[in-house]
Amino acid sequence: MDTSYHVIGLMSGTSLDGLDIAFCRFTYKSHNWIYEILNTTTLTYSNELIDSLRGAETASALELVELDHAFGRFMGQRVHEFVQQHGIQPDFVASHGHTIFHQPAKHISLQLGHGAYLAAHAHLPVVCDFRTVDIALGGQGAPLVPIGDELLFGHYDYCINLGGIANVSYNHQGTRLAFDTSACNMLLNTLANSLGQPYDHNGALARSGTLEPKLLEALNAPAYFAASAPKSLGKEWVLEHSLKSIADSPASAEDKLHTVCHHIAQQLHNALPPLHEGQHRVLITGGGAFNGYLVEQIQQQLGPKYTVEVPAPEVVSFKEALIFAFLGVLRWRGEHNCLSSVTGASRNNVGGAIYLA
Numbered sequence: 001m002d003t004s005y006h007v008i009g010l011m012s013g014t015s016l017d018g019l020d021i022a023f024c025r026f027t028y029k030s031h032n033w034i035y036e037i038l039n040t041t042t043l044t045y046s047n048e049l050i051d052s053l054r055g056a057e058t059a060s061a062l063e064l065v066e067l068d069h070a071f072g073r074f075m076g077q078r079v080h081e082f083v084q085q086h087g088i089q090p091d092f093v094a095s096h097g098h099t100i101f102h103q104p105a106k107h108i109s110l111q112l113g114h115g116a117y118l119a120a121h122a123h124l125p126v127v128c129d130f131r132t133v134d135i136a137l138g139g140q141g142a143p144l145v146p147i148g149d150e151l152l153f154g155h156y157d158y159c160i161n162l163g164g165i166a167n168v169s170y171n172h173q174g175t176r177l178a179f180d181t182s183a184c185n186m187l188l189n190t191l192a193n194s195l196g197q198p199y200d201h202n203g204a205l206a207r208s209g210t211l212e213p214k215l216l217e218a219l220n221a222p223a224y225f226a227a228s229a230p231k232s233l234g235k236e237w238v239l240e241h242s243l244k245s246i247a248d249s250p251a252s253a254e255d256k257l258h259t260v261c262h263h264i265a266q267q268l269h270n271a272l273p274p275l276h277e278g279q280h281r282v283l284i285t286g287g288g289a290f291n292g293y294l295v296e297q298i299q300q301q302l303g304p305k306y307t308v309e310v311p312a313p314e315v316v317s318f319k320e321a322l323i324f325a326f327l328g329v330l331r332w333r334g335e336h337n338c339l340s341s342v343t344g345a346s347r348n349n350v351g352g353a354i355y356l357a
Contacts, residue, residue: 003028005332006038008079008090008124009318009325012098012113014164014235015185016050017199017287019043019075021082022321023090026329033151035326039086040318043078056100056112057236064100064112071098072114076121083122092125093118094328094352096144096320102234104140109234119355127328129353134338139345142232143167146178146342147330148323156309157280158272160298161320162288165233166264168271169342178342179229182219182267183238184288187246187260191253200257203293209258218245219263225270230344264288265297272302280306285319328352 004027011020023039045053052067059067079093095118097111115128131141146169149159158170164186169178185199192200200206222241224231246256274280282302288294289310299308310316330337331352338351 005329006088006090007325007328008082008093009321009323009328010075010079010093010095010113011321011324012096013185013287013320014099015189015287016045016053017042017185017189018045019078020318020321021079022318022325023082023086023088024322024325026326033326035152035322037314037318037322039082039088040314040321041082042317049074053098053100053112068112068114069117071112072117073121075113076118079118079122079124083124090124092127092328092332093122094325094331095126095128096130096324097128099235101236102142102232103236104135104142104232107135109135109141115353115355119357122357124357126355126357127331127352128355130324130327130331130337130351132353133349133351134343134345137340137345137347137349139338139340139343139349140230140232141343143169143178143180143342144327144338144351145169145320145323146176147337147339148326149178150176152323152326153283155281156283157275158282160268160282160284160286162264162284162286162291162294163320165238166268166286166288168268170272170275172273172275175341176339177229179231179271180233181271182225182264183233183242184264185286186235186238187242188257188288188291188294190243191246191257191260195253199287200291203257203261203291203296205254206257206261206291207293209252209254209256211262212249212251212255212259215245215249215251215256215259216263218249219260220266225267230342258293261291261294261297264294265301268298269301272306274305282306282308284308284310285316287317289316
């Protein structure tokens with residue numbers, strides 16, 4: 001007998017592109033999961049909300065709690081509007097929230113968007129707070145997407161997400177491995193913003209620049225890149241290292257964009273060991289997949305034994321929201337949705353808090 005779930009997945013990335021909403025159907029059939037993306041939208045944040053989220057790490061404790069509740073209310077209201085607009089009946093909502101702090105060495109990873117407020121205003125049950133159990137078990141609490149890569153996209157050798165932070169996931173001798181490889185859109189969008197653009201459309205600005213060897217050397221220098229997994233990056237690290245190196249460079253914004261694309265591609269090359277003799281299929285999703293120059297550099301760095309594939313725009317844009325919806329399904333079923341092989345936790349675990357409407 002087939003089992004189906006209808007779930008709304010929510011994703012707010014570190015690059016502050018907006019709130020991704022994906023209504024998905026998951027069917028468990030013949031010991032395999034099948035997904036369908038039924039309805040989607042991305043809601044652009046107001047400048048006021050962007051400023052609040054961007055400045056949250058320096059807010060007072062009281063202001064942080066207020067923002068946590070306000071962002072939960074905002075997401076709940078938007079979900080309720082989305083449900084009414086499409087005439088759909090979700091079983092529940094699964095929300096990643098918006099990451100403010102990620103310092104697993106201090107046992108801290110905080111995502112704003114309180115589940116109780118989200119549930120109250122969406123009028124639906126909510127699964128959220130996916131990272132805390134894993135961190136309590138000694139893990140990084142990240143990346144969380146790899147179990148979705150394993151169960152929904154397992155026909156690819158590697159799954160790369162080019163979001164605010166780039167990460168890779170792959171199966172090595174029966175064990176899923178995954179980690180963050182470098183900052184990505186957090187760097188590219190910051191530089192595009194300095195030129196008055198929301199992002200670098202198709203990488204045209206980066207393509208017009210030239211390589212700055214000193215900047216590339218500085219971007220590649222931090223010890224993180226040579227460290228072995230499990231490992232993950234947070235906004236704080238990016239500000240202290242990558243964005244500081246960019247700010248310290250006298251190069252033009254176009255040259256910086258060009259050089260950052262090479263940095264991202266080089267770190268991905270370092271992170272993708274050959275898994276077998278034949279051709280390797282590489283799935284690339286996330287906002288960076290729309291940056292043609294970056295994708296070209298990744299293919300060039302990886303070489304002819306790797307086939308880089310950018311799927312349909314809907315999968316590119318909403319894969320993370322899709323997978324968080326799927327993580328919610330696994331939590332709803334009481335099944336493992338976080339892998340110790342990825343995070344370094346003492347065991348696989350079932351992450352996520354449930355708030356009933």
